[in-house]
Amino acid sequence: MPVAVTASVLATGLAACGTVEQLSAAQKVSKAFDKVGDGKSAGFKLSIDATPEQIVAFAKATGEKGAEGGGMDEKSAKAMSGLSIAVAVSADKPLKEIEAFKNAKGSAADKDLTLDKSVRISYVIADRNGTSLLEYRQVDAKGYLHVDAKGLVKLVGEDPSQVDAVSKDLPADMGAVKEVLAGKWISLDLQELADEAKKNDGKKATPSGAPTADPEAAKQLVNSLKDVLTRTVTYEDKGSKDGTEHIWMSAPARQLVDEMFKAVKPVADKFPQQFKKFPSQAPSDVPDRKVGVDLYLKDGAFSSATFDFAQLADKIEPGVNFPVKLAFDKSAPNVQAPGDAVKTTTEDLMKAVLGLAAGGTGPRPGAGLDPENGPATAVAPLTDAQLKELAKLGVPETQARAFNSLGMSFEDIKEITQQG
Structure with missing residues (x-):
């Protein structure tokens, strides 16, 4: 609609x-x-x-x-x-x-x-x-x-x-x-x-x-x-x-x-x-x-x-x-910031989104994500070379490590980034 x-x-x-x-x-x-x-x-x-x-x-x-x-x-x-x-x-x-x-x-x-x-x-x-x-x-x-x-x-x-x-x-x-x-x-x-x-x-x-x-x-x-x-x-x-x-x-x-x-x-x-x-x-x-x-x-x-x-x-x-x-x-209401907002970091947000995507159970660090069953097998930690390559694609190190800790492999992160 x-x-x-x-x-x-x-x-x-x-x-x-x-x-x-x-x-x-x-x-x-x-x-x-x-x-x-x-x-x-x-x-x-x-x-x-x-x-x-x-x-x-x-x-x-x-x-x-x-x-x-x-x-x-x-x-x-x-x-x-x-x-x-x-x-x-x-x-x-x-x-x-x-x-x-x-x-x-x-x-x-x-x-x-x-x-x-x-x-x-x-x-x-x-x-x-x-x-x-x-x-x-x-x-x-x-x-x-x-x-x-x-x-x-x-x-x-x-x-x-x-x-x-x-x-x-x-x-x-x-x-x-x-x-x-x-x-x-x-x-x-x-x-x-x-x-x-x-x-x-x-x-x-x-x-x-x-x-x-x-x-x-x-x-x-x-x-x-x-x-x-x-x-x-x-x-x-x-x-x-x-x-x-x-x-x-x-x-x-x-x-x-x-x-x-x-x-x-x-x-x-x-x-x-x-x-x-x-x-x-x-x-x-x-x-x-x-x-x-x-x-x-x-x-x-x-x-x-x-x-x-x-x-x-x-x-x-x-x-x-x-x-x-x-x-x-044309006279839209004046938008004001709420005074009691709880500050959230980028890493907190990524963990929340990926955790919910995994079924809301919070995948353990290093665990892969099974589409049907949530957390699955462990994935390899990102290497320095992989972090550098992801950084060139626009994924900062802190964000890349957050993805990895929630079970996303280097190839997973790279594919999502390249797809926009």
Whole structure:
């Protein structure tokens, strides 16, 4: 659902550039999107606008089994209805001028990764009542995470007491996970994490010799996509109400997907990182009919977009809907650092993530990870030569040793790093 809405909105912004400017409705959309980056703050909220009744009806119409084969129950539908993901970003300069990392000194091959402390970001997943279930903030180059583990468990219909049971059984070296399960804020120094990439000869954030995209190919791809969108996407001005303009953007779904596939396929191999597993043929389950998104503009700026997910269903009865909404607010809330966050180191975080990946039992030092049974046979400690090679790939020694102590071999670490 997020992909459906966001892709439609981004496609609109792209299609509204240049050649479609002759359309008055498209001109409005183009100018509206231009204003998004002009301000110093922005807030986006993607939410499920479908009511519990609509969700149940949609699940039934599309053959969703759930609830032991009886379809989605009202309790699950009520939990899903109103779920939202909100993103807020603000800075001391227009957002279109922000760079996530700045080249503080030296050449591109010897650059220092310095985060822009003026950028403040927050991500919040909340339920229909606005209660935060998961929240991440970035303030002054530090990251902060808070999770309502019991709220998440309750949301999916499970017993919240399971959280306490899991936390009790965790080993001591997974303290970061215990703090999260206890509902505490944890913090991580993002600049420290970036600086680690510079240590031990780790002067490159990507593997040495990694292929990069051809600028000419990138230009060709963008022009091809713009051409496809210009020919297939149409805009219809639906008028205005209370100062809000309504524009309907639509396109024949299967034709759009087929033509975009044909535009990307010839140059996919020139973008090895972006299109690693590009399909050999276009998706065949895209409906052969027009689908569209309702765009709303307030004072000439993008305000919101609503997309009915039911449009993508193979067969759907009239009156069955599943609306999702993407709203924009140029005056995003000021993001502040929580005052009681527990500091977490990079090594703590790595141990927590890998420990959970191994089944939450905390693999013993030197133990390998069996995909089915967790900790398995011991792996060899990393040699100085291997540490040096990993450092050249952007893995600092401390991080490499942490991976190794949790059961990852040299080849495991190298493969994951090279895959990005």
